[in-house]
Amino acid sequence: MPGIEPLQPSRKPTLTPATGASPTALRLVLGAQLRRMRGEAGITPEVAADRIRCSTAKISRMETGHSPCKERDAADLLELYGVTDPARTAEFIDLVRKAGQRGWWRTYADVLPDWFEPLVGLEEAAASIRTYEGHYVPGLLQTADYAYAVVRSGHALESEEITRRRVELRLRRQQLLQRRDAPKLWVLLDEAVLMRPTGGTRVMREQLAHLLEMTELPHVIVQVAPFEVTAHTSPGNGITYLRFAVEGLPDVAYIEHLTNATSVNKQESTDEYRWILDSLSAQSPSPAASRDLLWEALKRYGGGGPVV
Structure with a gap:
């Protein structure tokens, strides 16, 4: 099973954090x-x-x-x-x-809920991002068509222009993975996500191919959490756990709900969410074995090829 970096002792905060923080x-x-x-x-x-x-x-x-x-x-x-x-x-x-400066995401204030804005800003400053998703591929790894399908499923009555703006925001967030100092992204993906044909066969096929392509990046890891694991260890809601290379900034756990989200940064709370992610990761197939599962899922949607 893949090793998980241990919790590091908190450092005494200094007055000046690292430059470049959001x-x-x-x-x-x-x-x-x-x-x-x-x-x-x-x-x-x-x-x-x-x-x-x-x-x-x-x-x-x-x-x-x-x-x-x-x-x-x-x-x-x-x-x-x-x-x-x-x-x-x-x-x-x-x-x-x-x-007090405006982050780039404020350009999308018309489609950015107040409860979601903190996550976007924290992603920009994170050194590592660990996330569990039980329903969809995480936004940072979605294709444009998959993102469109996800957005429309939750906002079916909105105009096409608003939907386009929401998708555009999601794709803009992904640019942080292309930075030279990109954060390490570790995704725990519930097996149900692979079984759910979000957007239809073609969209799902392209999404799975994109996932496999992204796992070739050294800073992107994807693990598939099988049903037999999530049946016993599952947070229920999506969790994003962020760690920073900024003095004085504690780890943050961001928990999504149906129409809002909660963020916590007190260690007694973040430790609990980190334990859940550690437990899921330790019980799930390794990243290499998870790639095989992604390939198998891709073949079910009519794609695939030799496992590399």
């Missing part, structure tokens, strides 16, 4: 910094909220990276927390400014 990732880093500095200063959320004239709920959202932080608020909070070094304050404010 605005979404920077908000998480800055939030963690604000929470740490507030704790070290012995300041309660109520006192912090009073200082910048907001609710404690907003302080919580800022510290978890779910709400942006204004430059003026950041300066006031740093002063409250005892940060008096002008250079350190200026450095932090610069990060606040960068975290």
Whole structure:
């Protein structure tokens, strides 16, 4: 069975994360910094909220990276927390400014739900992405026609233009896999996905051929989780687990539901989801054996050839 990289001990966050992080990732880093500095200063959320004239709920959202932080608020909070070094304050404010920038995905705001936007931003900053899907091929590995079929199945009454925009967004996300510093993508695919002819025979045949082609990339791994495995170990919903090469940014588990999603970054929660993925991976065929299963599925849809 394939080996799974062990959990690494968390590192003490530093003020400056690696360059190139997405605005979404920077908000998480800055939030963690604000929470740490507030704790070290012995300041309660109520006192912090009073200082910048907001609710404690907003302080919580800022510290978890779910709400942006204004430059003026950041300066006031740093002063409250005892940060008096002008250079350190200026450095932090610069990060606040960068975290407030618009990511490329904001161009698709008309088709990008608020609950899905964080995942797109975090994908851009991830060093590794592990995902389990029980219904469809993950968006990062979908062909255009397969993506169209998936989108239409969930948004049948939408206009063709909106559908096209949704598919375009999905394909744009895939560009991160072509970067020189592309993240490692490890996919656990429920066997049911191979049996479900999404989009019809031709679309499914092309999708499976694309999956096989993508597994030839050194940073893309696909494992097929058989029915006998998922019958006993299955999260029920899709899970995406992201790890980052950014100081101060914890692992994030993103769990999809029917009409929304939940993201968690506390270690006691992310460890649980990582354990589920580890367990599924350890019980499933190896990546090489999974390629054979993909070839067998491709042949059932009228494609295939010699296994390479």
